[in-house]
Amino acid sequence: MGTKGATRIPLLLATLAACSLAALAGAGLLGGGGGDRAAAGGLAGPTAPAGVAPTGSPYRYVAIAPSGAGITVVAQIRRRGGRVERWWRLRGSYSVPSLAYDGTGGGLSADGRTLVLVEAPTERAGGGWTSRFAVLDTAAFLRHPGTPQRHAVRHLSLHGDFRFAAISPDGGRAYLYRLPPTGDPSVHQIRTLDLASGRLLPRPVSNWGRGSARVEGGPLRSHPAGSGLPIAASVSAGGRRAYTLFDGNGKHPSLQMLDTVRGSVVDVPLPQLRGITNPFMLRLSLRDHERRLAVIGRPPNLSHRLTLISLDTATLRAHPRPQLRLARANSRFLAFLRVPRHPGNLLGRTGVAGYSMHGAPIEIHQLGDPAIRRRVLVFACIHGDECAGGGIEPVAFGCPDPRADIYLVPRLDPDGAAADSRLNGRGVDLNRNFSVAWRLRGNRWSPEYSGPRPFSEPESRLAARIVRWVKPTATLWLHQHHGSRPFVRAWGQSVPPARRFARLARIPFRRMHWLAGTGPNWQNHRYPGTSSFVVELPWGRLSPELKARLGAAIDRLARQIAGVGED
Numbered sequence: 001m002g003t004k005g006a007t008r009i010p011l012l013l014a015t016l017a018a019c020s021l022a023a024l025a026g027a028g029l030l031g032g033g034g035g036d037r038a039a040a041g042g043l044a045g046p047t048a049p050a051g052v053a054p055t056g057s058p059y060r061y062v063a064i065a066p067s068g069a070g071i072t073v074v075a076q077i078r079r080r081g082g083r084v085e086r087w088w089r090l091r092g093s094y095s096v097p098s099l100a101y102d103g104t105g106g107g108l109s110a111d112g113r114t115l116v117l118v119e120a121p122t123e124r125a126g127g128g129w130t131s132r133f134a135v136l137d138t139a140a141f142l143r144h145p146g147t148p149q150r151h152a153v154r155h156l157s158l159h160g161d162f163r164f165a166a167i168s169p170d171g172g173r174a175y176l177y178r179l180p181p182t183g184d185p186s187v188h189q190i191r192t193l194d195l196a197s198g199r200l201l202p203r204p205v206s207n208w209g210r211g212s213a214r215v216e217g218g219p220l221r222s223h224p225a226g227s228g229l230p231i232a233a234s235v236s237a238g239g240r241r242a243y244t245l246f247d248g249n250g251k252h253p254s255l256q257m258l259d260t261v262r263g264s265v266v267d268v269p270l271p272q273l274r275g276i277t278n279p280f281m282l283r284l285s286l287r288d289h290e291r292r293l294a295v296i297g298r299p300p301n302l303s304h305r306l307t308l309i310s311l312d313t314a315t316l317r318a319h320p321r322p323q324l325r326l327a328r329a330n331s332r333f334l335a336f337l338r339v340p341r342h343p344g345n346l347l348g349r350t351g352v353a354g355y356s357m358h359g360a361p362i363e364i365h366q367l368g369d370p371a372i373r374r375r376v377l378v379f380a381c382i383h384g385d386e387c388a389g390g391g392i393e394p395v396a397f398g399c400p401d402p403r404a405d406i407y408l409v410p411r412l413d414p415d416g417a418a419a420d421s422r423l424n425g426r427g428v429d430l431n432r433n434f435s436v437a438w439r440l441r442g443n444r445w446s447p448e449y450s451g452p453r454p455f456s457e458p459e460s461r462l463a464a465r466i467v468r469w470v471k472p473t474a475t476l477w478l479h480q481h482h483g484s485r486p487f488v489r490a491w492g493q494s495v496p497p498a499r500r501f502a503r504l505a506r507i508p509f510r511r512m513h514w515l516a517g518t519g520p521n522w523q524n525h526r527y528p529g530t531s532s533f534v535v536e537l538p539w540g541r542l543s544p545e546l547k548a549r550l551g552a553a554i555d556r557l558a559r560q561i562a563g564v565g566e567d
Helices: 011-026 414-419 458-470 492-505 519-526 544-562
Strands: 059-064 071-078 084-091 114-123 129-137 153-159 161-167 173-179 189-194 212-214 220-222 230-235 241-246 254-259 264-269 283-287 292-297 306-312 317-319 348-355 361-368 376-380 405-409 474-481 487-490 509-511 531-538
Touching (some): 084 153, 161 241, 241 283, 361 458, 405 544, 474 492, 474 544, 519 531
Parallel strands (some): 376 405
Antiparallel strands (some): 071 084, 212 220, 241 254, 283 292, 292 306, 306 317, 361 405, 487 531
């Protein structure tokens, strides 16, 4: 662990550093990265527990400051294998700065040559604050007295409460947040620190206390963007662009883009994030060779993260439906169903009808003879945690029935299914998003959130489009409930066909009013003379016997509707 010309590190400190590094490596923080990191500060606290490593660098830099020792050890660690390549000892208790509350490390220039370390601001006896920084030249060794080598570490002090924001790619300038004397982190300036002279440039980059930021090539915009606490951050591979997501004090979430070469700031309001219960779960991720910046969210009721907003990094415009690919022309919609029959598709066709909020394909299967005009349509998994019905196969003797025409959508909400959530990828209950009797209900990510308007979601619009194209005589919506027995429910014009299906499947029937904004309610009002009803399946996996019974009942209902089956 030694370095040329360095003073000998005390055995106790070396042991402590080794143990700390081993603990970080064991926690997976010194390898290739990934995973969540502890919320660690931003404007509220300067520590990045996992250190910092620029994209593509083989090294990670970690600062270790034993409590009360007044000494900091900075280690250069090879990311693969965790070997300590070099270390430096500094006076004071310094840490690698974090750029936001998600613990994203900062302070290292893109060329890997300059590392800025921070010390917690201290209050002076006569009033006011003092902020201390250490600038480490990672290419230099510690200077031994009497040698001509340059010193690796320079210490800088500033009057005021400053927190680290970004560093230029060449390590010549650092950008700092300056908090007002009140210490309120929601109102601050961005100041530029010349690292060679240790002096602040006279003019702030922007004055966020007034909620304003100058956009390159455009006028001065005035809005409350850039306020609040920094909750997530990401830096481009070359270090030129530093992106920070601010919570906007719960009312005006926004994205800041700081150009570390030009010293300019752009603020982008993100009203799409209003209503997020816990914004500190959000993350930023650069994708597609840094052409897109994704805002990743993991709402409380989901088990994994989803892309909530995708921004074009060239224009910083948000795409409201990230990764969404739709069938572009009506002539191409469900075109595979028009393919002439041949020996390979006499009794069945499968294709992609559309895509979910986050780009997952939504398939539709056609079983039987498409020349039959009286058809049955089955929707399963409109709620992502109620997908057992997607495994039901309405076939006779192991193959589709040529005397029927059945269309099956096994998974209408693939994003919710991936997250085991009732809601879609934007936190909307699809079965409250249809237009008939729609009313605003709940908030985003609440269990029955209806969406901001009818048919606001691509999945509900796709379901309506499929209904219009197929023109089914009967439609079955497969759900699951927390009871142990299945049943069929319907109202109005759909009661007779629903009773018939319940009798075929040998399960109970219940006459129940339609709920507001549901798919069956919309169909029953929009398409008189047809039927649309709900089959409630028991929670959990279906027994093989029940699946077979339901599949046979769908097949028999389709044959009866086509006029070739017995009652």
